[in-house]
Structure formats: C-alpha cells, structure tokens
Amino acid sequence: MSFVLVYGSEAILPYELKVKPTRVHLVGGTDQELPRIDDLNVIKEACEVALVREATYQQALRRLYEKTVKKRSFKVGNLILRLIQSNVGKNKVSSKWEGPYHIVGSPRPGAYYLEKDDIAYSNTWNLVQLRRSYP
Known part of the structure; x- marks a missing residue:
C-alpha cells in the first residue's frame, strides 16, 4: 500500500x-x-x-x-437673482438670470424662500441657484 x-x-x-x-x-x-x-x-x-x-x-x-471656496449667505430682505431653469425660448444672448426677488425666509442654511411682487413662492431655492442683485 x-x-x-x-x-x-x-x-x-x-x-x-x-x-x-x-x-x-x-x-x-x-x-x-x-x-x-x-x-x-x-x-x-x-x-x-x-x-x-x-x-x-x-x-x-x-x-x-x-x-x-468663498462662503456666502443671504439675509431676509436681500435682493437676489434666480437662475432660469428652463431652456425653452432661450438663445445665446438671452439672460440666464431672472428677478429681482426678495428673500422671505430660510428654513435651513443654503435654502431660501423667495417673493416677487408680493407673491411668495412655496418651494425653496438652493444657494447655488441664487445670486445677489444690486439695485
């Protein structure tokens, strides 16, 4: 074996x-x-x-x-411009921003409620989509 x-x-x-x-x-x-x-x-x-x-x-x-990175934030009452989300009817010379809007409130950092002509919008807008407007 x-x-x-x-x-x-x-x-x-x-x-x-x-x-x-x-x-x-x-x-x-x-x-x-x-x-x-x-x-x-x-x-x-x-x-x-x-x-x-x-x-x-x-x-x-x-x-x-x-x-x-520059940190930025807005206060209630600031005038801001909002980024236009839709590309419908836009061409290369049309503006990318619309407004001015007033900031009504901020539920959390970086999110803001907007108002234009005494019409308040119910959704929030992110800081990336907003830009300060100077009158």
Whole structure:
C-alpha cells in the first residue's frame, strides 16, 4: 500500500519522507512560522502607513477647499437673482438670470424662500441657484 502526501500543489512521495530532500526541508516545518509572522507584521505596518498618508491627504484637501471656496449667505430682505431653469425660448444672448426677488425666509442654511411682487413662492431655492442683485 503506497500513498502520496500532497503539500500545496506538489506531491511528496513516501521515499522522500524518509530521505528528506531539500525541497521537503524548505517547505515544511516550524522554520516557516517566523518568516510568515514577519511578513504579516510588514503588511500591517504598510496598511498603517497608508492610513496615515490618506489622513494627511484628506486634511490637505480640506485646507485647500476652505482656502479657495468663498462662503456666502443671504439675509431676509436681500435682493437676489434666480437662475432660469428652463431652456425653452432661450438663445445665446438671452439672460440666464431672472428677478429681482426678495428673500422671505430660510428654513435651513443654503435654502431660501423667495417673493416677487408680493407673491411668495412655496418651494425653496438652493444657494447655488441664487445670486445677489444690486439695485
């Protein structure tokens, strides 16, 4: 009765178990445990370095954004222009803005209720779609 021991993708024959060629010495045993633990530690350290680099990149990106973006807001009673949403009947020389509108209220930052000629609109308008109007 003969048997074949399979280790990984290679087969170890019974006579190799008695003779122990170099292939068997290099593959098997507890000698491989320490290098494998070292490899795992190196991988963990590389992951930690990557996390630190990602955090510093995110902080630099946030600082750049805060430096370049101008924060703006409107107060109740300001005159503003509203972006025209529809392209029907527009040509290249027609205005992109309509108004002026008065700001009536603000339910949350960046959203505003508008009024024109004492007619209040029930929907809110985002800050991106509004622009200050100077009389």
